[in-house]
Amino acid sequence: MEPSKVYFTNLRTHNSVSLPEKLKRLIKKAGIGTIDFDKKYVAIKIHFGEPGNLAYLRPNYAKAVADVVKELGGKPFLTDCNTLYVGGRKNALDHLESAYENGFSPFSTGCHVIIADGLKGTDEALVPVEGGEYVKEAKIGQAVMDADVFISLAHFKG
Structure with missing residues (x-):
């Protein structure tokens, strides 16, 4: 397998270029423009964060990606699945409330928020894991x- 290309942008900002603008430039350089987005639904997977927690990417970065997807003709939406544990993301209503509380709304991100596995986390598809030793x-x-189309805006944990 060929090694992945890693793209870097300097996080220093100045008056003329913001971090979200740098993100737009970065994803364009990485080749997002080669994907056919025309009239396609584009899931942007992002962690919305628990209320009171700061371990999530801010909404302005999600907006930057959604804006580029729309420029390329796509119909983006932000998404994540409910959690199995008790908290602010255990069902779609609480999950949406958590997302809105942390700034993820159609008004701030330019796209809708859809909880991928539905109201109670049961709206799912079973996908085979080929060669899975423990998980089939x-x-x-x-x-x-x-x-x-699926885009992942993952955040580091550790």
């Missing part, structure tokens, strides 16, 4: 499966 199939939120 994965439960994937149906809205993710229904999307035409």
Whole structure:
């Protein structure tokens, strides 16, 4: 397998270029323009954060990606699945409330928020895991499966 290309941008900012603008430049340089987004539903997977927690990417970065997707003709939406544990993301209503509280709304990001596995976390598709030693199939939120394109805005943990 060929090694992945890693793209870097300097996080220093100045008056003329913001970090979200640098993100737009970075994803364009990485080749997002080569993807056919025309009239396609684009799931942008992002962690919305628990209320009172700061361990998530800020909404302005999600907006930067959504803006580029729209420029390329796509129909983006932000998404994540409910959690199995008790907290602010255990069902779609609480999850949406957490997302809105942390600044993820259609008004701030330029796209809708859809909880991929539905109201109670049961709207899912079973996907086989080929060669899986311990896990033979994965439960994937149906809205993710229904999307035409999937973009992951992952955050580091550790």
